[in-house]
Amino acid sequence: MLAAIGAESVEEFYADIPDSIRLHRPLDLPAPLRSEAELVRHMDDLLSRNIPARLSFLGAGCYRHHIPAVVEEVANRSEFLTAYAGEPYEDHGRFQALWEYQSLMGELLEMDVVNVPTYDGFQAAGTALRMAGRATGRRRLLLVGPIDPDKVSKIVDFVRPDHDVEVLDGTEDGWQTADLVVGADVAAVYIEAPNFHGVLDPALPSLAERAHAVGALLVVGCNPISLGAVAPPAAYGADIVCGDIQPLGIRMSFGGGNAGFIATRDEERLVREFPSRLFGVIPTVVEGEYGFGDVFYDRTSFALREEGKEWVGTAAALNGIMAGVYLALMGPQGMREIGETILALTRYAQERLSEVPGVEAPNRDKVSFADFVLRFTGERTAAEINTLLLEQGIQGGLALSDTDALYCVTEIHTREDVDRLAATLQEIVK
Amino acid sequence: MLAAIGAESVEEFYADIPDSIRLHRPLDLPAPLRSEAELVRHMDDLLSRNIPARLSFLGAGCYRHHIPAVVEEVANRSEFLTAYAGEPYEDHGRFQALWEYQSLMGELLEMDVVNVPTYDGFQAAGTALRMAGRATGRRRLLLVGPIDPDKVSKIVDFVRPDHDVEVLDGTEDGWQTADLVVGADVAAVYIEAPNFHGVLDPALPSLAERAHAVGALLVVGCNPISLGAVAPPAAYGADIVCGDIQPLGIRMSFGGGNAGFIATRDEERLVREFPSRLFGVIPTVVEGEYGFGDVFYDRTSFALREEGKEWVGTAAALNGIMAGVYLALMGPQGMREIGETILALTRYAQERLSEVPGVEAPNRDKVSFADFVLRFTGERTAAEINTLLLEQGIQGGLALSDTDALYCVTEIHTREDVDRLAATLQEIVK
């Protein structure tokens, strides 16, 4: 090949790199594992020091659900796994699968515009709020808690140039409606359904009116897997809905499975503020054939660099395709059932566990979805209890404080799993 | 749909089934696991009672090798996994992949005719011997041991109608050349390379002449993964070569991965005796295009029912495709290296382990491939030693007798694995 190019050696191609910045030694890296067998052995040694929990009550933003086998069958297809940014013609399948993802989410959310997934729910919340800010031209953002403090950290960092953030975390597990004063300088009110503590706040349906009254937008973060049973935020007036699609058929992968969605109604003033790719359907010259392409490409930084909205780049497309497959498999009936199953188990878990002396479920009087708070009133802290549970082969919930912890159940838990936790806590909690 | 057919109920379609043989009750089976999540949980409970050995020295006809990831990537493709018996036109890919398997094996074996895989190496040996019987019209089969007694059982059952089987097991791990009297009534001499005890018998190259001298055929069973380093039986005059392709990229799966090959030279008298499908290449009407189809279909029971050779049906095609992918990945260099690596490790293991007091390697003076015999001269039996090894996390070899056991190493073992076995045996063998 060198001869065909007319070069003496590969060195010629590096002629433009000054000697002063050349690395004059080999990289100091471990000796290569040249055979696949040796690599597999090395990795297996490392992986053997990871122990997935057989019985875990962790949620808090990353959920273990049953993943239908077909979801990964599709996602693992070389054609999808290794494609990238091809054109609508030769990558028709990818465009259609992502447009269908948008559409399936649209049905779930009852909204007409859904983006190609962004990185994660944190980013989705940050972008949704900046979209609201750009659409309204206002500075103040009201965040109604409880919200994951890590998410608040991300939002604050992200909106900093244009927005002041006020977090209304209320007392206990809710906020007091009276505390929410929505002034005319407010761009958006942000709230979650369910919130960080799993609670579906009864005040949710009343917020749109209060925000809209002063020209602010209501932005709602939600868990999409609840929406077969729980009303979609659009139904109670949300202007922008965002969240994480990890629960829809994507493995936890130590937090690597998260991906974010943002949805709005089909209003130009909102659509033009999306930084993400939005695929649209378009007829071809052949009757009945569908093509796909970018809607209003000139919103994006691909088209306009810094004049686009935020930026767009490689995001989380495959997770979108996976969530689409998941929704297609589940259908309306499956989504309703899984929502109700989780509601029922969350209620059962709160009731059953609060029967254990020294354990309370402070939100028992509200409806929680998947996540729920337990309070340990005995001498042992939530973290100490986790250590003792782990000795019994149970991974407890996330410790929120010395007394409180965030537990979680999903459809993969059985009533017997909860009973086993209760029995084990009974032994541990003193 | 019933209306479209003009039927009242599904019962109508069963009108021809007499009431006397109808099952008038539901099948008495366990309640269904209707959701995938419940099924996965049930299966996971069962699977959790299986413990793959991290360090195992079992071989004896089923081998753990490294499986290159691409092999399973191809085998798991829906297009291959779920196809069956389509025609050469719409299943062109399957025909080509299997013809290529035949061809790649042909290169490895230095033979021109290789079948679409049959069930397993046992069946391959049985059929190879009956092919030899049909080709020569003779009754006697001489089997030169040591051969896996289970394989002998299969062969005897299979050839019973037409053949008398004589097994020459010799003493120790070989047979005495003088014992082999090949009479003019002998259809075939069968021997293995390596044999059941892993030994590559130095007499192998001399057998073809002795068999051919009286018009008998030489049938050799071999381990194909040895053939990058070890001479293919065709090179020393074998007429029919058979064996199991499980070592070529197929998982052990508790014995579910075995699949058999049979190969001959391109002589009509042998080719016509194959019961299996043999795919051949054929030009199409478009210059440079290849099609594929069955060679000499009128050999088969598909064409002629009981007038065909033995029978043909669903066999082990996908394992053939997998072995083809494996050989393509390995190439000539990889096959040579893996053969040499296993030869070297087998030698090292025999030397290292026979340094342990109370442990002998009776075939140390011969060359063994993968399998090798250990002899325990202390008080503990081979089976007792296995129990003690298992407590140390090591799966020992197959106990052949109180004193002898068949151990095995492949390229997945390191020198350190052997040293660990030696150190553990040192503690155990008293």
Added chain:
Amino acid sequence: WDEPLIFELTSPGERGVGVPVPDLPVPDLPAGLRRSEAPGLPEMSQPHVLRHYLRLSQENLGVDLNVDVGQGTCTMKYSPKVNDGFVRDPRISELHPLQDESTVQGVLEILYRLEGLLKEISGMDRVSLQPASGSSAIYTNVSMIRAYHAARGEGDVRDEVITTQYSHPTNAAAPKTAGYKVITLMPDADGYPDIEALKAAVGPRTAALLITNPEDTGIFNPRIEEFVRIVHEAGGLCCYDQANANGILGITRARDAGFDLCHFNLHKTFSTPHMCGGPAAGASAVTEALAPFLPRPTVEFDGSRYHLDDDRPESVGKIRPFYGVVPNLVRAYAWIMALGGEGLRAVAETAVLNNNYLISKVLRIRGVSLPYAEGQRRIEQARYSWEQLNADTGIHSEQLGYRVADFGTHYWTSHHPYLVPEPMTLEPTESYSQADLDEYAAILAEVVREAYEDPETVRTAPHNGPIHQMRGDSLDDPGTWAVTWRAYQRKLA
């Protein structure tokens, strides 16, 4: 893709995967046992190998990709992907068959439970899961029949096996291979195996009747009990090929009709994928009288532990290394467990409904007929004839099939010999919806329209496939057949 042969893709010096090479001496091989020349395998990088096979896969049509109702007798049904996950799990795939029994209790329990499920489904007393396929199970049954008669001192006398024309060819070929004389009952005018021929055939030399019901025509033989009785009265055994069980699960069982042995194709009825033609899995089920002859080992449970029983002195011995095609046994177990008894019956009823619906659609197409048993229903499949179309247009059934492939699906004719002229055998199973069947029938109708109006298009098909029509019959000529690249280069290149 116009994908070349893999040998044309070689690029000297490239490798697809590395091999560990320890720093240890390679022993000298005995004279004549060292390979002199490297094998002529292609040298390819890993992405090139992968790309080649991915492209070949895209040139292939799996059940998952099409409305696969055209492979009648094959029971092309959907195999749930979740079941593939169980067998890829290292806790199945990485088990050595000779591991200590304490480390394989889970898989032994699955095998034991699967035997129990199949006992109930068949009504039989014991089941061996060792056969590698349906044909292997037929052979296993024949071998047990042989052992049974031998044990009764009749091994030499009973040297005939009776089977029927519309049973799978192995029902004739396996007994022949086992040393039996084979008598084949031809269909009578209604398509049933001729019962008068049976009466004429049975006698003291009868070892067994091997019969399928419904046969590959989809017609259920209502006199099956009489067949069994006639054979039993002559001292023969009756062996039921349940390859076509998909339409009668939970409806009627082998034992209920008096059979002594039967077999299932787990890759057909019980959904394990067909894998381009195997590995499959077979199950041989027998009554107590034949249980001593089952292949060894069997899986037993002593109340606390599962174990393998190899100590079976009357056994026919080993049929396959180790214990059967375990991955498919695991899949079949999971499939049955997901359905339960009522689910299996729903499978049967749906398959039968689909078949009769498809019949009603197909029979509206010009030039087709459904030979035999006119006016009667079919169970789970149907063998049609394009005799009229052939008479009208000169187009053969095979040619129609090639053209159907241009539309993204396919069909095959049936096993030889073509007693039904210009045959086509369709078996829609439970996996397809009404819309799928409508689509399939519409494709057939369109191709038939072409056959009448534009026969050249059909005659020169395929047009949209990976390749075009193949030339001649070089594959039957020893001078031109080429089973390998080596042979191809020598003879044709």
Added chain:
Amino acid sequence: WDEPLIFELTSPGERGVGVPVPDLPVPDLPAGLRRSEAPGLPEMSQPHVLRHYLRLSQENLGVDLNVDVGQGTCTMKYSPKVNDGFVRDPRISELHPLQDESTVQGVLEILYRLEGLLKEISGMDRVSLQPASGSSAIYTNVSMIRAYHAARGEGDVRDEVITTQYSHPTNAAAPKTAGYKVITLMPDADGYPDIEALKAAVGPRTAALLITNPEDTGIFNPRIEEFVRIVHEAGGLCCYDQANANGILGITRARDAGFDLCHFNLHKTFSTPHMCGGPAAGASAVTEALAPFLPRPTVEFDGSRYHLDDDRPESVGKIRPFYGVVPNLVRAYAWIMALGGEGLRAVAETAVLNNNYLISKVLRIRGVSLPYAEGQRRIEQARYSWEQLNADTGIHSEQLGYRVADFGTHYWTSHHPYLVPEPMTLEPTESYSQADLDEYAAILAEVVREAYEDPETVRTAPHNGPIHQMRGDSLDDPGTWAVTWRAYQRKLA
């Protein structure tokens, strides 16, 4: 396939997968929070869902299927399949990020070791693996730059970021999003970022220079040290976008040229698959001076245990939930470990050789040119221009690309704006052989021949794809754009 939209495949009553339904009461939801109507999802059986997506997959072109050199700037390289196995292993895929640290030592060790590898590859002192992509890493770097200047009391003063035209658009867009004024250096006559413009731009308001080298033209800027010096002298930081690192691995490092920060796209240079556009993974590497501002948590090792350090008071905070796109981090780790230092350098040299070989082939085709830096080599990619061809034939680069797709591969033009007229950007990476590149060049040559001799064929392409030419620009019109099936039904159906 002519695969319909998934909503057209609904068959009421069908379901793809069951859900466990425990015998427990469902609590009443607060008023207004109960869903009133079921979502309008399609109702489909499992095989139908699978078939739909399998067919869509076959209508898509992955790296694994084609000679994917046409997506310049994207570094389309082969991702070894073995690495996918590690991330599908439950010991990665089934880990919850909040599990007790004692149960996740393996993954923490991988993250820790990967940081170490990237430190050596970049020369930097610390690396965060939290960014979800290259763009996210750019933003992370900008956020750290902002925190750095703020910590030094210059947060308000330094409000300008300088970047270059041939850097990825996010180098302009992310600082803008972070509140910076963006100054873009245009290329000079040789294609280098204009150093005079840089000198004019820097000053006390300069927060940082964000620059790529080689830029997307494939030209290495030999005065890069001078750029860094100029910015440093003005008190700004220098941030190296290493999206194009594939050609310089082991050749030159960010630190060696004096940079303060850099980032890698692990899905480009380090082979994690592109997944239709993510999830990707980014790595932000910094010098000690910037380390306090790294996103939290970091992975630390105390000599016996790996742990997460969330107590980083000066940190910019969280960039992503939990700890990054772990599966891709695992893949990248395995990829580097399989290659080692010399392997990485071989990757770079092969990629550069391939690129220059392809350049020599492509430049022989009529109507193409390689703007800028004539006679100089390119590193790992090249931006060509079809300006002459367009002048000769009226055919645009996009149209050539559509026609190339008919041959089973593709190319794209490049990012907007098209400073190079009628652009085409090719980056062959190390994954392709000489034969692959010859094949690709031959396809280009054939399409160009058509453009000159039979332009209508090119103008009306594609002809062999899943769909034909799309009509109009309804996607820019709020009245006709349809992002979902809901909108489509309302507006267009």
